[in-house]
Amino acid sequence: MSFVPVYILILFFTIVIDYFAGIYIGQSQGRRRKWLLAASLVANIGVLAIFKYYNFVNENITIVMSNWGIKNPVPYLAILLPIGLSFHTFQAMSYTVEVYRGNYKPERNFGIYALYVMFYPQLVAGPIERPQNILHQFYEKHDFDYQRIADGLKLMAWGLFKKIAIADRLADIVNVAYDEPHKYHGLNFVIATIFFAFQIFCDFSGYTDIALGAAKVMGFKLVKNFNRPYHSKSISEFWSRWHISLSTWFRDYLYITLGGNRVSASRWYFNLFVVFLISGLWHGANWTYIIWGVLNGFYLIFAIISQKLRDRVARASGITRFPKLYSWIQFPTTFVLICISWVFFRAHTIADAIHILKSMFTDTCADVMSIIHTHHLQSLAPPVNKMIPAILVIAILETVHLLQKRRSILEYVNSKPKYIRWGIYYAFILLLLTFGTASHKQFIYFQF
Template sequence: MLFNSLDFALFLPIVFLLYWFIFNKSLKLQNALIVVASYTFYGWWDWRFLSLILFSTIVDYSIGVALSKQEHQTKRKVLLWTSILINLGFLGFFKYYNFFLDNFIEAFSLFGTQIQANTLNIILPVGISFYTFQTLSYTIDVYRNKLEPTKDFVAFSAFVSFFPQLVAGPIERASNLLPQFYTERVFRYEKAVDGMRQILWGLFKKIVIADNCAQYANIIFNNSDDYSGSTLVLGALFFTFQIYGDFSGYSDIAIGTSRLFGFDLKQNFAFPYFSRDIAEFWRRWHISLSTWFRDYLYIPLGGSRGSKWNQVRNVFIIFIVSGFWHGANWTFIVWGALNAIYFLPMLLSGKNRNNLDVVAQEKYLPNLKELGSMLVTFSLTVFAWIFFRAENMEHALDYTFRIFSKSLLNYPVFEKDDSAKLILLLIVLFIIIEWLGRRHKYAIEQLGLNWNSMFRYTMYLIIIILLFWFGGNDQQFIYFQF
């Protein structure tokens, strides 16, 4: 079920009314309703894959209980690795089986040996990368004695399958979300209104910005041989705002929807395109995944401690694994490696934590140094997104070489370029609103709260009109494929 669908527009108020007016007398009943609603939400796509979520839930719940009763360190490690291997085994099979098989066959063919093997027609379960990492964090934290294992199977099932963030995050830690299923929830009007505002802004980012940028990004990337270097740069820019509007829009809708039911999820995006260096960008982009890899891979490897070689190794491992997490394609691995190359100079010079505050914190506009740093970081990010978007490495390299040609100085021309000008104006307006709201959890969190109610509701009405005016492209969320 998609957030931007009529199905969800009917599903959400039904669940909301049942949750607060029928099941509000019992916390267990509310949790059970969340499980049923979440399984309905996920099963709407393909009910057969509900068995995977249920199996993962049973495995990690059982291992958590077993860890609480086991003090022998070796046996505890066996339980931990059982969880890791089962979860990553399912993820690896559905997501990477054909990739590894194809590359295995190709590697042997280079030495003149032909191997006959057939790939499988595997359907990738939506959201498997997200809920797998969420359940793994629970088991690892229980193993590390950072979290008490739950004995409440319904609450744990609700934590694993919580429908607002089930298929594309944020990837919640059990230490933050699971205790909220034990606590009585009370409806708060102000919290619900704030949630609705965030949902509205998330829908704007998805439907108005991302889906319309997708049209032009697809035209240019899918026909890159026909266009000048300047047009290809424009295509990369369209994709840059498509992926941000699409993924951060999903996160806003997920966080806002959770707030309607009395839950608080972690912020997943913090205005990353205003970053002054790549280290800051990765503290602000897909925060739940970045911190997951930091806590469960980077730090256990040694982090930034030890020799320079160890630091370089750890940075490349975390970024390449992060790239590979996104998909079974060499383009994602190269995208990760590129970001590692961007990040290394800052780490080795000790400047990777220079920009921890919000840019131009007490000012309306950045100074020239901040502006220059943001433009350089943004340009590096746009270049890396080319590899993320390209169909394969050949396409990515050809796209890049065509950009750095004489045609880079030509006026960008492509199919539907007249209608694209309006979207470019909307992107400029979007950037301005995001800039003004950069100190908050989402751009319009405080916008209009002190205005006359007529002006405030006019703003909401304008956003809703834009949703209908620019809607209808029916673009699936990008991160559903991951």
């Protein structure tokens, strides 16, 4: 509403449609239930298609028609993409699907259902909730609880640190290389891409931590959305740790509906491909996002096809006798593959992404050798005074992640005596003031 006040009617439209669809689905039998579900899904997907994909599709049609010398008579729409549209659309659809499947009874309180769709902490960037987890909490009394509120505020503070001290700091380095890619090459892109991997994680998971913390302060529990994804040993494990609420949404409502893995091998691969293709399209109306999704789908399919061969090679080499060493090979391999896919996610165009990847693979060794021989870092785009703080904040992040392998950081801090806890709080505030930026950068996932 801050940008276009009339856009509140989009939410009102989908809320009214899904509220009544849920009630009538609960009262209906047979094919009528399917038609009611279909009407709800069409309304939600239709809104998403118009605001997010109409101009993208029309632009590509125009390009194809122009190649045949034909002018496209369909006009473009002068519309903005409402913030968080994809998130609350998917959350609304999960409600009607769960009611249709009989997993949840229709919500008859219009205000409570509207709150389910518009619950402010996670409205614009998730996590994408299910009715089973959140709706009943709106009926419960949430008394004042000092420990719960303190824990919520700590979680919000940690999310703030991830956003302004890590993500926004790394953005200044990433943007230099990715916004003008033809000015840089090789090692610059390697550094920028690794930093972007941490930037997007801290930007998105930072918002999630703030959302979970804000909800916790008020007495609500939202689902976990991230679980140290860069500590994954495989692509499939990565997607079980990254944006968990979206991954499980696609699994439960699309992948399983298509047949999941209970089909022939070729159909199984097709199902995975479709899920990741749509996942890429969900992130944005741009071919770079589509390729990003397809590439991750290819990773997963190739991993399944090559599993037996890779296991045989691992056993033959004897590496399986050293589990820790084997893990330390799997971790960086998975991280490198994810970083390669992030290039398409971050690049403005496919041509830019190809240029960046080509330069990373062909020029990086020469850049490293040049630095070794000359002992100068002038060839690097990010100056040393920006690189060192960036590396330090990433080191802080990974230290916290290592502590979280056994228990959450909140449990770790709360278990300490008061004087140590307050020492940690003051040290954290000092870190926030030292490394935090005041650049007012918007959260990346707001655009989705």
